[in-house]
Amino acid sequence: MPDSASEPINVAGEAIRRYDDLKLEVGAIAQTAMLHCARSKDEDTERAFQHLLARIAEDRFNLAVVGPFSRGKSSLMNAVLGFEGLPTGLLPHTSVITTVSYGTQERVLVRCEGWSLPQEIRLEQLAEYVTERGNPGNQRRVSMAEIKLPAEILRRGLHFIDTPGVGSAIVANTETTQSFLPEIDAAIFVSSFDFAVSEADIEFLRHVRATVGAVFFVLNKLDLVSESESKEVVRFVRERPTVRSASGAMPYLRYPPNAGLRRDYITMRPR
Ligand SMILES: Nc1nc2c(ncn2[C@@H]2O[C@H](COP(=O)(O)OP(=O)(O)OP(=O)(O)O)[C@@H](O)[C@H]2O)c(=O)[nH]1
Ligand SMILES: [Mg+2]
Numbered sequence: 001m002p003d004s005a006s007e008p009i010n011v012a013g014e015a016i017r018r019y020d021d022l023k024l025e026v027g028a029i030a031q032t033a034m035l036h037c038a039r040s041k042d043e044d045t046e047r048a049f050q051h052l053l054a055r056i057a058e059d060r061f062n063l064a065v066v067g068p069f070s071r072g073k074s075s076l077m078n079a080v081l082g083f084e085g086l087p088t089g090l091l092p093h094t095s096v097i098t099t100v101s102y103g104t105q106e107r108v109l110v111r112c113e114g115w116s117l118p119q120e121i122r123l124e125q126l127a128e129y130v131t132e133r134g135n136p137g138n139q140r141r142v143s144m145a146e147i148k149l150p151a152e153i154l155r156r157g158l159h160f161i162d163t164p165g166v167g168s169a170i171v172a173n174t175e176t177t178q179s180f181l182p183e184i185d186a187a188i189f190v191s192s193f194d195f196a197v198s199e200a201d202i203e204f205l206r207h208v209r210a211t212v213g214a215v216f217f218v219l220n221k222l223d224l225v226s227e228s229e230s231k232e233v234v235r236f237v238r239e240r241p242t243v244r245s246a247s248g249a250m251p252y253l254r255y256p257p258n259a260g261l262r263r264d265y266i267t268m269r270p271r
Helices: 014-039 043-058 073-081 171-183 199-211 227-238
Strands: 061-066 098-102 107-112 119-121 142-149 158-162 186-192 214-220
Touching: 014 043, 061 073, 061 171, 073 158, 073 186, 073 214, 171 199, 186 199, 199 214, 214 227
Parallel strands: 061 158, 061 186, 098 142, 186 214
Antiparallel strands: 098 158, 107 119, 107 142
16 A cells, blocks of 8 residues: 555566576476477467567566556556656657666667667657657658666566557557567556546456456555555555456555655565
């Protein structure tokens, strides 16, 4: 709950070792299953296992931030990364899947339909490619943007991914995010204290739950409501069965206005 911050997320040590062990185990199972499919000439399933093995070999974990438009997904990512690079704005803003992953120096690459190679741009130009304002209706036909950052949190193969908000008047944004869901390993579903959740949000969350292995629910913009209002919103949100079942743990975000997000503002509370 927002008023009972517990332990900060521990991203090191035991959890990572366990993750590595599980990855090896899943890889071995997938390898066996793939050989079995090859013997029984089940080509579609064999391809699916090939895809899974390639992803394991890539050592990549896709953690995507998803949810209704303008609730603060891009702002949340900037705060976690200690960076101001992802464009944010009041109107439906992000329009292109934007991946942030490890690189020894800051670089920004954009991929457009029909190009065989990505193009490098400056970070200040990113909004011209990935936002509705800078690239209306995606007239530049950008398929993906990639930011490389020398951030410690990304070192172990984490791909932290910003997605276009769903449910706005810009239907293409909803479609872009919907079609990206199968690529996501875990999702952070962001809503905000000033909106809580609508029926449409719940429906989208249900869809995310059905496609993505682990989903965490975050309420953003705590600064916009009083303490008593925040408690009411949390109670209301928790009463929604789809939200309650979002995952075994429910993180809440404290994001004080005009202040950077500190690691200990992200709290995990097992349920
Ligand atoms: N007061 C307050 N405003 C916030 C907070 N987080 C984000 N905002 C503002 O909310 C607006 C939307 O933020 P974005 O981060 O662009 O939201 P988004 O979810 O990425 O939006 P889309 O890309 O359109 O889906 C911006 O004006 C932000 O400055 C917060 O914690 N408190
Ligand atoms: Mg955004």
